[in-house]
Amino acid sequence: MAIRIVIMNFFLKFTFSFYTYLSLVSAFSPLDHYLINCGSADPVATDLYRRIFKGDSVSGHLVSIRASRVFNADPSSYSSCGLYRTARAFNRPLHYAFPIKDPGTHHLVRLHFYPFNSSYFSEAQFHVLANGFLLLHNFRIVESENLPVIKEFIIPVDSEKLKVTFVPLDNSKFAVVNAIEVISAPRDLVADLAQYVDSEKNEQISGLLKNGLETVHRVNVGGFKVTPFNDSFWRTWVTDDKYLKSSDVMEKIRFGGRINYQLGGASREVGPDNVYNTARVIKSSNGTIPNTNIKWVFEVEKGYRYMIRMHFCDIVSVATGMLYFNVYVNDNLAYENLDLSYITNRLLASPFYADFVVDEDNSGVLTVGVGPSNMSLPRAADAILNGIEVLKMNNSMGSFDGEVCTEFVLRSWRRGNAGVLVPLVAVIFLLLIASVFLQRRRNWFGDSVAWSRLPVDVSEVNLKCGNQFSSGKA
CATH class of the missing domain: 1.20.5 (Single alpha-helices involved in coiled-coils or other helix-helix interfaces)
Structure with a gap:
C-alpha cells in the first residue's frame, strides 16, 4: 500500500508540474473557433452569453443547401435568444465542413437543438457523425422543460478538416439542428494518463488522447450554477444538490481570495474561478474526526467506459500540510491520503484535477466520494471537493451511442433509400x-x-x- 501511495504521489506531482508549465507558456486562445447559427441567412446572431454566431447560409461551412429546408420560429416562442429562432432540416445526408488550423488536438463540438415547432420536429430522427466518430444514433429531440438540448463532445482531430454530418434515419425522416460550435481545446484539457479503478485493481493507464469524450454531467460542488458567460471555455456547470447523498457533517465553503492558477495543475479552461472558489468539506468537530464520507450519485448509460474528473482546490486550510483525505470512485478506494499541499508545491488555493477511468457495472449509476483518511488531523478539514465531471468515452467502434460505426450508418441510409x-x-x-x-x-x-x-x-x-x-x- 505504501508503494502504491508513493507511485500515485509521483504521478499526480508530475501531472501537476507538466500542466503548470503548459499554463505558464501562454494564455489559451483557440485557433479554431466556429459558431454557426443554422437555418439563417443573417450574418450574425447573438446567444444569451453575448457570443456571435454566423448564419450558415453565409458562413461557407454548409457544403450544400439544395437538400435542406429552413425553419423559422414564431417570434413569441423563444424571443429572448435569436440563436434558437431558426433551424435547418435535411432529408438526405449533408455535412458542415470546418477547416482546422490546429490539427492533432482535441476539438469541442457542441450541437444545439430547440424544438420550437414540436408537432413537426417530433418527426425528426437522425444520426450525427464527425470525422469517424458516431456522436448520436437514432436521435430524437424530446420536448421537455430542459430546453434547449445541447450535446457536447470533445474529439481528437488529426486532419485539416472536421466534417459534422447529419444523416436522416431513412427517407421518411429528416435531420434538424439549430446551432453548431466547433472550438479547438487547450492542450491541458485532455490528459493522456489516468487512473483506472475497479474492485480488483487501481493502476495507471495511458492512451486517452486517442479517445473522444461526451459530457454527461458537469457539476459545481457546493456552489451556484456557472453559465458559459462565466467560463472561458463556454461551459455550463450545474449545482450538485440533486446528485448529493446527504451527510450531516459536511459544510459548504466559499472563498473570496485569489485562485492561484499560475502554479496550478489546471488552467481556467480546465476549471473556472467559480468552480474552484466553492467546495463541500468535512471538518472535525470538537477535536473528533468524523467517520463518514460525502457521496455523489450520477445516472449514466450502461455498457460504456467513463472518465471521472475530480477538481480540487484547498480553499479551507489555514496552513499547508493539514489536509489529508481519501477519494472514492464507485465505492472503491481511488486515492488514499491525498495531500494537496504536496501536489501543488505547498501552495494553498491552487487548483488541481485528477482523472479516474471506470467501467460501468450495469447498475446505471456511478458514485464519487471523499472522506477522512488515517492521516486526517483533528481540528482541521478532513476532506474537500470542488467540482465533478462525468464524461462518456467512445467504444471500440468510435461510437458514443450504440454498437455501430459511421460506415454502417452511411451504408444503411443508402440501402434504406434503395427501396423503390x-x-x-x-x-x-x-x-x-x-x-x-x-x-x-x-x-x-x-x-x-x-x-x-x-x-x-x-x-x-x-x-x-x-x-x-x-x-x-x-
Whole structure:
C-alpha cells in the first residue's frame, strides 16, 4: 500500500508540474473557433452569453443547401435568444465542413437543438457523425422543460478538416439542428494518463488522447450554477444538490481570495474561478474526526467506459500540510491520503484535477466520494471537493451511442433509400427475360404459328404497371 501511495504521489506531482508549465507558456486562445447559427441567412446572431454566431447560409461551412429546408420560429416562442429562432432540416445526408488550423488536438463540438415547432420536429430522427466518430444514433429531440438540448463532445482531430454530418434515419425522416460550435481545446484539457479503478485493481493507464469524450454531467460542488458567460471555455456547470447523498457533517465553503492558477495543475479552461472558489468539506468537530464520507450519485448509460474528473482546490486550510483525505470512485478506494499541499508545491488555493477511468457495472449509476483518511488531523478539514465531471468515452467502434460505426450508418441510409429502385429494376429485368423468351419461341416455330399479343402468364394490367415503372412514372 505504501508503494502504491508513493507511485500515485509521483504521478499526480508530475501531472501537476507538466500542466503548470503548459499554463505558464501562454494564455489559451483557440485557433479554431466556429459558431454557426443554422437555418439563417443573417450574418450574425447573438446567444444569451453575448457570443456571435454566423448564419450558415453565409458562413461557407454548409457544403450544400439544395437538400435542406429552413425553419423559422414564431417570434413569441423563444424571443429572448435569436440563436434558437431558426433551424435547418435535411432529408438526405449533408455535412458542415470546418477547416482546422490546429490539427492533432482535441476539438469541442457542441450541437444545439430547440424544438420550437414540436408537432413537426417530433418527426425528426437522425444520426450525427464527425470525422469517424458516431456522436448520436437514432436521435430524437424530446420536448421537455430542459430546453434547449445541447450535446457536447470533445474529439481528437488529426486532419485539416472536421466534417459534422447529419444523416436522416431513412427517407421518411429528416435531420434538424439549430446551432453548431466547433472550438479547438487547450492542450491541458485532455490528459493522456489516468487512473483506472475497479474492485480488483487501481493502476495507471495511458492512451486517452486517442479517445473522444461526451459530457454527461458537469457539476459545481457546493456552489451556484456557472453559465458559459462565466467560463472561458463556454461551459455550463450545474449545482450538485440533486446528485448529493446527504451527510450531516459536511459544510459548504466559499472563498473570496485569489485562485492561484499560475502554479496550478489546471488552467481556467480546465476549471473556472467559480468552480474552484466553492467546495463541500468535512471538518472535525470538537477535536473528533468524523467517520463518514460525502457521496455523489450520477445516472449514466450502461455498457460504456467513463472518465471521472475530480477538481480540487484547498480553499479551507489555514496552513499547508493539514489536509489529508481519501477519494472514492464507485465505492472503491481511488486515492488514499491525498495531500494537496504536496501536489501543488505547498501552495494553498491552487487548483488541481485528477482523472479516474471506470467501467460501468450495469447498475446505471456511478458514485464519487471523499472522506477522512488515517492521516486526517483533528481540528482541521478532513476532506474537500470542488467540482465533478462525468464524461462518456467512445467504444471500440468510435461510437458514443450504440454498437455501430459511421460506415454502417452511411451504408444503411443508402440501402434504406434503395427501396423503390430495387423493385423497379426487378420488374424491368423480368420484362426483358419475357421479351427474350418470346423472341426465341417465334424464331423456333417460324411464322406459321399464330401468336397472341400477350403471353398467357402475363396479364395486360401487369404489363402496363411494368411499363410505368420502367418509364419512371408512379
